[in-house]
Amino acid sequence: MYKTIIIEDEQRIREALSIMLEMVAQDQIQIIAYAESVEEAVKLIDRLKPDLVFMDIMLQNGTGFDVLKQISFNSFHLIFTTAYEQHAINAFKYSAIDYLLKPIDPDELKTAIERIALLQERVLEKQQLTELQQNLSKTPDRIILPTQEAMYVVKLEQILRCETSGSYTTFFLNDGRKIMVSKPLKNYEDLLEPPMFFRIHQSHLINVNSIVSYSREGMVHMNDKSVVPISRGKKEQFFKLMKEEN
Structure with a gap:
């Protein structure tokens, strides 16, 4: 059972993702908290130490990258949720970082959960985040x-x-x-x-x-x-x- 935090500033998307997780991974996912802002997300991650985090890139007062720079605890699986277009999707692929494209498809969500089940404990490398940020702003090389x-x-x-x-x-x-x-x-x-x-x-x-x-x-x-x-x-x-x- 993955202790899960959803970081998303749009209520309808939080609710939709919660419902889909219950549909496709009821026996695998336990949602323990929601966050809308960078500060709230940092506090919850460091305090609750989740196994899995779904995180929108664009938040109320910053970005998901701001969250990742400030947390002390980083031993969790991370899946970004994004509404970006193809250029940005390729940036995620170049950086080897998992993502789900909004609106989230239940089958893709299920596949993402199955994918992390095959991994050992995961710490997202800083180099991956650096590459992703660079790739989002230019053509990846x-x-x-x-x-x-x-x-x-x-x-x-x-x-x-x-x-x-x-x-x-x-x-x-x-x-x-x-x-x-x-x-x-x-x-x-x-x-x-x-x-x-x-x-x-x-x-x-x-x-x-x-x-x-x-x-x-x-x-x-x-x-x-x-x-x-x-x-x-x-x-x-x-x-x-x-x-x-x-």
């Missing part, structure tokens, strides 16, 4: 890759290619590092987009700037000496992209 060992902050230009196997994706970087994350490649495809990146195969996504050569037969040679196949369905699109690049 870095991505956070969460693994069991650490949170890796990687510049997009450092990524040579990605290779997926089942529900795991390995990022190959230009400094020789390999970072494996427990998410399939489809989770990153909308973040690593053309013209810099191209999904060349069901199992491969490459940085176009790291191509050394390619053949009409459908093989791409990368500057890490790897050879990546072009799927039959991607050939025409790939050759068109290469023509445009030249």
Whole structure:
């Protein structure tokens, strides 16, 4: 049972989220408090020490970031709720921070609860929050890759290619590092987009700037000496992209 605090300054949204939580996770969620302001949220989190916090970004007298900067207790799962558009949604994804888009969908809420159930005790890294704030104000140029060992902050230009196997994706970087994350490649495809990146195969996504050569037969040679196949369905699109690049 997750002791839960809802931080939201709109009453109708607080009520709607409470009802949905009772519908989709009655046996998992115990709502122990509500907060509308930054000050109230900070006091409640430090005093009640919740397991889970739902937090709106924009509050009455500040933001969710203000709350996170002031709290002493931070050993809880955090799910932001936001009405932001696609640019901001991508910012959350780049920063590897969980979010729900308003109006909140019950199925997505249920999935979010199931997702945190798979995690151990979680402390949100300050680096993630810093990246999120930066990404909300500009076009992201870095991505956070969460693994069991650490949170890796990687510049997009450092990524040579990605290779997926089942529900795991390995990022190959230009400094020789390999970072494996427990998410399939489809989770990153909308973040690593053309013209810099191209999904060349069901199992491969490459940085176009790291191509050394390619053949009409459908093989791409990368500057890490790897050879990546072009799927039959991607050939025409790939050759068109290469023509445009030249």
